[in-house]
Each structure stands twice: as structure tokens, then as C-alpha cells.
Amino acid sequence: MTDTNHAHPGWRYPQGSPLGNAARRIPETAAASLSAGGRLAAAAVAVAVVISQDYDRTRMAAGALAALITLTVAPLWSRAARSLEWMGAGLAFFGGAALAAAGPAWLMLPAGGLAAAAIAVREAHRRRVPDVLAFFAAGAVVGGLVAVMVLTLEG
Amino acid sequence: MLSRLLLRIPWGAALLLVAGGAVTGAVLLFLLAGPYFQRTYRNDADPLAATRPAPTTAAPSSASGAGATGSPVPMVANPPPTGPAAATAQLLREGSFRDGDPGHNGEGRARLIRAADGGYVLRLEEFSVTNGPDLFVILSTDPSGSRGSATAGDALNLGKLKATDGNINYLIPEGTEVSAFQSVIIYCRAFRVVFAIATLEASS
Numbered sequence: 001m002t003d004t005n006h007a008h009p010g011w012r013y014p015q016g017s018p019l020g021n022a023a024r025r026i027p028e029t030a031a032a033s034l035s036a037g038g039r040l041a042a043a044a045v046a047v048a049v050v051i052s053q054d055y056d057r058t059r060m061a062a063g064a065l066a067a068l069i070t071l072t073v074a075p076l077w078s079r080a081a082r083s084l085e086w087m088g089a090g091l092a093f094f095g096g097a098a099l100a101a102a103g104p105a106w107l108m109l110p111a112g113g114l115a116a117a118a119i120a121v122r123e124a125h126r127r128r129v130p131d132v133l134a135f136f137a138a139g140a141v142v143g144g145l146v147a148v149m150v151l152t153l154e155g
Numbered sequence: 156m157l158s159r160l161l162l163r164i165p166w167g168a169a170l171l172l173v174a175g176g177a178v179t180g181a182v183l184l185f186l187l188a189g190p191y192f193q194r195t196y197r198n199d200a201d202p203l204a205a206t207r208p209a210p211t212t213a214a215p216s217s218a219s220g221a222g223a224t225g226s227p228v229p230m231v232a233n234p235p236p237t238g239p240a241a242a243t244a245q246l247l248r249e250g251s252f253r254d255g256d257p258g259h260n261g262e263g264r265a266r267l268i269r270a271a272d273g274g275y276v277l278r279l280e281e282f283s284v285t286n287g288p289d290l291f292v293i294l295s296t297d298p299s300g301s302r303g304s305a306t307a308g309d310a311l312n313l314g315k316l317k318a319t320d321g322n323i324n325y326l327i328p329e330g331t332e333v334s335a336f337q338s339v340i341i342y343c344r345a346f347r348v349v350f351a352i353a354t355l356e357a358s359s
Contacts, residue, residue: 017166058192097181098188109181116177132161132173139180146188150285151258 023124031121035085036073038115042092042108043069049105057153058102064145065095065108083134089115090138098142187345190286197318202244202270202278245269247333250353252282255341256302259285261351265339266358275327277313277339283320289345290316292325300338300352309335316341 046066050059072088075081092112099105116135123130161169246268252261263282270276277294284290294311297304304310313325327333341350 019166019170055192055194061192093177094180094184098184099192100185101189101193113177130161136176136180139184142184143188146184146191150191 020124023121026121028122028125031118031125034118035089035115035122038111038113038118039069039073039085039088039092042096042111042115043073045104045107045111046095046099049099049103052103055102057149058099060153061095061145061149062099062102062105065091065099065142068141069095082128083131085119086116086131086134087138087141089113089119090135091141093135094139094142095145098146187288190288190290193286194320195286195318197321197323199278199322199324201280201322202268202276202324203246203266242271242273244271246358247275248355249358250339250355252279252284252339252341252351252353255349255351259287259348259350261285261341261353265353265355267333267336267355274329275331275333277325277327279321279323279325279339282323284316284341284351286319287343287346287348287350289343290350291342291344292316293340293342294327294333294336295338295340296335298337298354300340300349300354302342302347302349304338305340305342305349306347310340311336 043066046062046069049062050066053059053062069088069091072084072091089112092108092115094112096106096108096110096112100109120130161172164172246266249264249266252263252265254260261282261284263284264280265282266278266280268276268278277292279292292313292315293305294313295304295307296309297307311327311331313327317323317325337355339353339355341352342348343350
């Protein structure tokens with residue numbers, strides 16, 4: 001059994017996966033709240049890292065991540081909102097991994113994972129193909145951010 | 156596109172691929188990027204300290220007791236051993252650290268010391284370097300400490316960098332001909348990047 005995928009016209013979304021069925025049993029509003037909440041929590045942790053750490057490079061990276069993640073929660077770009085959601089979760093997840101040794105920064109990692117899972121639940125409700133590419137692209141963004149920090153800030 | 160490809164395979168395999176990819180990416184970022192955001196400190200004893208006159212202040216015996224007056228008299232604590240039989244540590248050569256490849260900074264001194272027991276020690280003093288993954292301390296025969304010299308056959312790897320900041324000692328293996336080494340390189344083996352270099356020169 002298939003269903004039309006609204007994000008990719010003509011594409012048939014496969015139905016009947018136990019994972020999709022389980023996801024659809026979670027209320028969509030709860031998933032939406034967890035998606036935004038997870039990303040905001042990750043941004044708050046990043047701000048805590050900025051405040052608690054004294055190494056400039058760490059503070060700059062955490063500050064940049066906090067700003068980027070917060071931007072993905074703001075309803076600014078409706079067309080790109082879906083990809084931005086995934087990217088926000090990825091920034092939290094991979095940013096938390098990169099900064100894991102800096103105080104509470106590791107908490108960003110589960111927050112990002114939670115946000116990603118919540119976004120996947122929403123996608124299941126809307127029968128859309130999860131934009132996992134945007135999630136993984138966030139890992140590349142974090143890698144680029146690290147490179148910029150290393151090359152521009154004296155360590 | 157990636158999402159569509161994932162939809163073509165069984166959902167369990169797709170879930171494993173996505174979760175596995177995420178965990179792998181996170182571990183790689185933690186291992187490769189994480190060190191750039193950490194500082195570590197270490198303070199090893201100075202092998203030369205026993206031979207340096209360490210001035211301390213102590214009241215002269217005649218000025219002891221409440222209400223005593225007079226300026227403190229500098230006294231030497233643990234005076235160096237004297238006489239022909241006394242073994243003392245000796246500073247052989249030293250150099251200041253300078254920055255390595257772009258974005259990688261180092262400062263402090265590298266000191267090649269013959270310890271009181273006759274062994275050789277490389278001491279990184281008031282040392283600070285950009286942190287990174289897979290960093291090693293290398294003794295090189297090339298005074299310029301070029302990247303290639305860090306992996307040359309005649310280079311001596313003293314082991315992993317123990318800390319990014321502080322005063323750090325490395326024992327040089329017995330039987331090493333230390334006079335051949337002209338520089339100290341802090342080298343990232345994973346990415347073949349020079350983080351800091353100190354050219355060793357005769358101690359004045």
C-alpha cells in the first residue's frame with residue numbers, strides 16, 4: 001500500500017512500516033513541541049557553554065551553534081522550514097559531539113537526537129519523506145565551523 | 156535523493172543506516188574536532204631545579220622572635236652539590252616554540268637537559284599549543300622542523316603530547332645520540348600537520 005508524498009509529487013510513500021505506524025501513534029502536536037523544544041534546549045546548553053567556558057575558541061563555536069540552532073526554530077523561511085528543522089536537529093546533535101568535552105555541551109547531542117526523532121514523527125504523520133540529507137548536512141556545517149574557528153582564532 | 160534511496164530498502168535497514176551514519180559522524184567529530192576545543196594542563200618537576208640556587212627568604216637567627224627587626228636575608232635552600240663527584244643536571248640546548256602550519260600556534264621553550272642521573276630529558280617549559288587530534292612530540296634532525304622531517308627515519312617520536320599547557324617532561328630513551336637532534340616538533344599524525352616548532356640551540 002502506498003500514498004502520495006506531498007514533498008515529492010509522483011513519489012509513492014510506502015505504508016505499513018511498523019516504525020511509521022508507531023510514529024503515527026504519537027500525537028503530532030507533541031512531536032512538534034518536542035522538535036522545537038529539543039532544538040531550543042540544545043541552544044540553551046550552547047549558551048551555557050559560552051558562559052561557563054573560558055577558552056575563546058570553544059565559546060565562539062558554542063555561540064555560533066546557539067545562534068544557528070535558534071534560527072532554525074524561528075518561523076522565517078516557510079519554504080525551507082522543513083529542511084531547516086532537520087538541519088537544526090543535526091547542528092545540535094553533531095555540534096554536541098564536537099564540543100562534548102566542554103562542560104555541559106554533551107547534552108546538546110541527546111537534545112538534537114530527540115529533536116530529530118520528533119521531526120521524523122511529524123514527517124510520518126504528514127506522510128513525507130524524512131529529509132535526512134539536511135540532518136547529515138548539518139554535520140558538514142559543524143565540520144566547516146570547526147575549520148573556520150581553527151583557522152581564524154588563535155588557539 | 157538520499158531519503159528516496161532509503162525508502163527503497165527495508166525500513167529496518169534504513170533505520171540502521173541512518174542511526175549508524177549519525178553515530179559514526181558524531182564519533183568522528185568528537186575524535187577529530189573535539190580536541191580543538193579542549194585545554195589540558197600538566198606541571199612536571201624541573202630536572203634542573205635541584206641545581207638551581209633557589210633564593211628563599213628567612214629571618215636570620217638573631218632576629219627571631221616577636222618584635223624582631225631587620226630585613227629578611229636571602230638564603231639558598233638546597234644548595235647545589237659541589238665537588239668533582241657531585242652529579243648535576245645540565246641544560247644542553249634550548250629553543251623557543253613558534254607557530255606551525257596556519258591556524259596552529261605554539262609558545263614556550265623546549266629544553267634538552269642531561270639529568271642528574273645521566274639520562275636525557277626533553278622539557279617543554281611554560282608551554283602552550285593549539286590542541287588537536289593525535290598530537291605527538293618529535294625530535295627532528297632538521298633545524299627548521301619541516302613537516303617531512305617529523306616523519307623522517309632519523310626523527311625520534313617521544314610519545315603523545317601529554318598536555319596542551321604547562322611544564323612537561325619527556326624521557327629520551329637510553330642510548331639516544333641527542334646531539335643529532337636540532338628541533339622539537341609538535342606534530343599531528345592523523346592529518347600530518349605541524350602545530351609548533353622549536354629549533355634547539357646551544358644554551359648560553
